[in-house]
Amino acid sequence: MSLAVVLALLLLSLIAGALVILAALRLRGPGPCAAGASEAACATCAACADDLDLLAGADEDEPVAKLALRTIEDAYARGAASVHVAPHEQATDGGPPGRVTRITYRVDGRLEGRMSLPAEALRVLVARLRAMAGLQGRPRALQRGRIDLRAHHPEAIDLVLDLATWRGHDGDHAVLHLLARGTLALGLDALDLHEDALARVRAAATAPRGGVLLLAGEVESGRTTTLHALAHEVERDRRVAFVAPDPYVPWVEGVDPASVQSLDADVLVVGELRDAAAARLAFAAAQEGRLVLATIFARDVGTAIARLVDDLQVSRHVLPACLRAVVAQRLCRRVCRCRADGAPPTACERCEGAGYKGRLGLHEVATVEGPLLAALRAGETAPAALQAAALAGGMTPLERDGARKAERGVTDLEAVRVALA
Numbered sequence: 001m002s003l004a005v006v007l008a009l010l011l012l013s014l015i016a017g018a019l020v021i022l023a024a025l026r027l028r029g030p031g032p033c034a035a036g037a038s039e040a041a042c043a044t045c046a047a048c049a050d051d052l053d054l055l056a057g058a059d060e061d062e063p064v065a066k067l068a069l070r071t072i073e074d075a076y077a078r079g080a081a082s083v084h085v086a087p088h089e090q091a092t093d094g095g096p097p098g099r100v101t102r103i104t105y106r107v108d109g110r111l112e113g114r115m116s117l118p119a120e121a122l123r124v125l126v127a128r129l130r131a132m133a134g135l136q137g138r139p140r141a142l143q144r145g146r147i148d149l150r151a152h153h154p155e156a157i158d159l160v161l162d163l164a165t166w167r168g169h170d171g172d173h174a175v176l177h178l179l180a181r182g183t184l185a186l187g188l189d190a191l192d193l194h195e196d197a198l199a200r201v202r203a204a205a206t207a208p209r210g211g212v213l214l215l216a217g218e219v220e221s222g223r224t225t226t227l228h229a230l231a232h233e234v235e236r237d238r239r240v241a242f243v244a245p246d247p248y249v250p251w252v253e254g255v256d257p258a259s260v261q262s263l264d265a266d267v268l269v270v271g272e273l274r275d276a277a278a279a280r281l282a283f284a285a286a287q288e289g290r291l292v293l294a295t296i297f298a299r300d301v302g303t304a305i306a307r308l309v310d311d312l313q314v315s316r317h318v319l320p321a322c323l324r325a326v327v328a329q330r331l332c333r334r335v336c337r338c339r340a341d342g343a344p345p346t347a348c349e350r351c352e353g354a355g356y357k358g359r360l361g362l363h364e365v366a367t368v369e370g371p372l373l374a375a376l377r378a379g380e381t382a383p384a385a386l387q388a389a390a391l392a393g394g395m396t397p398l399e400r401d402g403a404r405k406a407e408r409g410v411t412d413l414e415a416v417r418v419a420l421a
């Protein structure tokens, strides 16, 4: 069976599942929230309370359980990185806009509307996802959880999903990030790092005196994938501890620094440095000689280092001794095999005529030595000056890394231009 047929069948079964569950809900009589009338009243209405109880205990044969599972399997089969379930106002023919439940996938960095379900589907689908992640009740506040499951379409695979849900003024929202276990176990060799970048990262990761190895990027830059690949790589000969309670969820607040200091580990994976407390913990561990792997929201090496001091209150005096290397990265669309074969993409089932399939990382890697070390010792904190010092030390910038990957044919200059815009 071809992939296109599998996907078409999946979509059909998805829609059929959605209709069955909605019919069941209508029979039971909708709560006031079902018409979108009053979200505030909804959490307490009897019909909703019944639904939530039902969903929390739903077994795998319940229509809503099937709908949730098929959505995840369908998203995985389409190569989606995330699934967004949200209320949406949709224009109808001639009439006023109507409320629907919109399911959107992020595929290769772009949002792709997958389907619209009736408004009533929103609350039950989000409640089912929450139940799968073991989350209780229906609070307004953002909550996160993790779902582990084995998906079966098109082939059996163990998936780990990071679920975030919240209740806005317009209703429930859910975002699922899909992580296949197989891709988490990749080492650095699978990351498209150019040879010289790879050598720099390996040198920093194996330096005997430890230090912070920082992975910088913006949303959907692939920095978390790089973090896990690095952790997997160093795990071969050292004891690694994931400080965040869950390695698949980035930095989680409320970790006791004392408990971290007593951890029997050579390497700490602390996830994202979102606040001063996380940064303080990371640099304290580095001062003890441990290797610390962390991510930071920043678009290039210079900005990442400047953010440590300006936003995260790391003392500039500890940087020369404790910061080992900074990797900044982006994801860029990958050229589909059909173009390398010289076949016209229009006939290509793999990329559906787009000419691109999947993404690859663009990286710049600065190790703290030479001009960059001198700049840090001099107390430099301006992003542009730090970036210039990294370049003076031989760092290949993102633009050049993109150009050399385009020369190899794995991407093209247009895709690089879009990725760096």
Ligand SMILES: [Zn+2]
Residues within 6 Å of the ligand: 336, 337, 338, 339, 345, 348, 349, 350, 351, 352, 353, 354, 355, 356, 357
């Ligand atoms: Zn193709």
